Amino acid sequence: xxxxxxxxxxxxxxxxxxxxxxxxxxxxxxxxxxxxxxxxxxxxxxxxxxxxxxxxxxxxxxxxxxxxxxxxxxxxxxxxxxxxxxxxxxxxxxxxxxxxxxxxxxxxxxxxxxxxxxxxxxxxxxxxxxxxxxxxxxxxxxxxxxxxxxxxxxxxxxxxxxxxxxxxxxxxxxxxxxxxxxxxxxxxxxxxxxxxxxxxxxxxxxxxxxxxxxxxxxxxxxxxxxxxxxxxxxxxxxxxxxxxxxxxxxxxxxxxxxxxx
Amino acid sequence: xxxxxxxxxxxxxxxxxxxxxxxxxxxxxxxxxxxxxxxxxxxxxxxxxxxxxxxxxxxxxxxxxxxxxxxxxxxxxxxxxxxxxxxxxxxxxxxxxxxxxxxxxxxxxxxxxxxxxxxxxxxxxxxxxxxxxxxxxxxxxxxxxxxxxxxxxxxxxxxxxxxxxxxxxxxxxxxxxxxxxxxxxxxxxxxxxxxxxxxxxxxxxxxxxxxxxxx
Numbered sequence: 001x002x003x004x005x006x007x008x009x010x011x012x013x014x015x016x017x018x019x020x021x022x023x024x025x026x027x028x029x030x031x032x033x034x035x036x037x038x039x040x041x042x043x044x045x046x047x048x049x050x051x052x053x054x055x056x057x058x059x060x061x062x063x064x065x066x067x068x069x070x071x072x073x074x075x076x077x078x079x080x081x082x083x084x085x086x087x088x089x090x091x092x093x094x095x096x097x098x099x100x101x102x103x104x105x106x107x108x109x110x111x112x113x114x115x116x117x118x119x120x121x122x123x124x125x126x127x128x129x130x131x132x133x134x135x136x137x138x139x140x141x142x143x144x145x146x147x148x149x150x151x152x153x154x155x156x157x158x159x160x161x162x163x164x165x166x167x168x169x170x171x172x173x174x175x176x177x178x179x180x181x182x183x184x185x186x187x188x189x190x191x192x193x194x195x196x197x198x199x200x201x202x203x204x205x206x207x208x209x210x211x212x213x214x215x216x217x218x219x220x221x222x223x224x225x226x227x228x229x230x231x232x233x234x235x236x237x238x239x240x241x242x243x244x245x246x247x248x249x250x251x252x253x254x255x256x257x258x259x260x261x
Numbered sequence: 262x263x264x265x266x267x268x269x270x271x272x273x274x275x276x277x278x279x280x281x282x283x284x285x286x287x288x289x290x291x292x293x294x295x296x297x298x299x300x301x302x303x304x305x306x307x308x309x310x311x312x313x314x315x316x317x318x319x320x321x322x323x324x325x326x327x328x329x330x331x332x333x334x335x336x337x338x339x340x341x342x343x344x345x346x347x348x349x350x351x352x353x354x355x356x357x358x359x360x361x362x363x364x365x366x367x368x369x370x371x372x373x374x375x376x377x378x379x380x381x382x383x384x385x386x387x388x389x390x391x392x393x394x395x396x397x398x399x400x401x402x403x404x405x406x407x408x409x410x411x412x413x414x415x416x417x418x419x420x421x422x423x424x425x426x427x428x429x430x431x432x433x434x435x436x437x438x439x440x441x442x443x444x445x446x447x448x449x450x451x452x453x454x455x456x457x458x459x460x461x462x463x464x465x466x467x468x469x470x471x472x473x474x475x476x
Binding site: 062063065067069070071072073074075076087088090091097100103105198199201202203204215224249251253 | 441
């Protein structure tokens with residue numbers, strides 16, 4: 001016997017004296033309806049409070065990320081040392097939707113030192129900041145080990161989830177940040193999904209950032225990334241000459257028209 | 262003393278403006294091939310030898326005028342106007358058929374002594390303490406506009422042609438130059454035609470990534 005039948009039976013007993021009339025039947029039906037609604041509500045609430053065991057292995061609610069690349073962004077030139085935030089120029093989401101790859105273009109590769117006659121200038125990655133916190137890498141110089149904010153609070157939440165591959169002169173010039181050594185670095189187009197040998201990133205200093213999604217560790221997007229870039233070209237005369245003569249990012253003045261003596 | 266002595270024997274001292282226009286794409290007719298040519302002109306009559314620059318300049322005398330320019334310690338943007346008048350028809354054709362705009366212009370000021378037609382490398386020649394080097398660079402820039410003026414004389418039924426070259430200094434050009442690459446495929450391929458690294462930037466502006474979504 002279901003609880004509905006029980007309710008109807010109780011109603012009939014209580015109002016047995018008037019059961020023969022329609023009034024008793026109506027009262028019994030009203031009570032039954034109220035109980036049904038109450039039970040239904042309880043059932044729904046109970047159902048909602050159950051854990052979703054079928055979905056616990058899937059990622060949590062995803063992040064719909066819209067990037068902010070800028071087609072009018074002028075690529076800066078760095079002489080000496082400077083902090084540069086860079087701009088995203090490519091991004092790919094892997095098929096399993098758990099890994100994002102970003103290409104962050106930072107600055108131009110500059111020319112030769114000593115008024116164009118010396119050694120090539122070298123740009124290095126001194127420090128990298130994520131959301132204004134300094135990144136410490138694992139020994140490979142690629143995988144994030146921890147981040148430390150301005151108040152010296154260290155977090156290992158992004159450890160192993162973020163990898164930063166640095167390049168200081170196009171796709172075939174991989175480097176690691178200053179202080180790290182890694183002899184097994186790869187070209188950019190062998191790392192970045194869907195890139196080919198035609199993705200040369202010519203004359204550019206850039207970084208590929210690989211981010212693995214983790215709701216628990218609060219790693220759900222790239223965040224704000226900033227690079228401290230150091231250029232070996234520091235002499236004012238070298239910098240001025242390079243900027244005056246370079247046809248790509250400078251004034252393009254022929255060197256023959258500049259009095260160097 | 263040597264300088265004093267040298268100057269005491271100097272009867273006159275004059276100055277001369279030496280204009281060099283380097284035309285990368287010069288031709289004499291509309292069908293001719295382009296070649297490199299230099300116009301080296303002076304505001305004094307006759308052929309002017311300038312050993313300090315290694316060239317002779319063609320003296321136009323008063324047929325060439327150069328507007329004033331300021332001389333400052335720090336580089337500043339100047340605009341100089343060069344007016345060439347009394348041009349023959351063939352010379353005018355050269356200006357019409359050549360690509361004058363963008364040509365490099367250098368203006369030197371030289372010191373002439375004793376009405377000589379030679380701008381000595383030092384003035385007085387070989388005397389320490391004199392003007393060295395001679396001539397000195399006064400203006401360097403590029404032609405950014407060219408005008409042709411014609412004055413018609415109805416009595417003689419002849420016309421006088423004048424070419425006016427407006428020249429912007431290199432500093433001015435640097436100030437106006439929009440320098441560098443931008444993060445878009447057109448700008449990037451202007452320098453590296455086969456590099457496709459920036460091809461996706463326009464598409465990314467409207468793209469969404471469901472990062473962490475269920476498969």
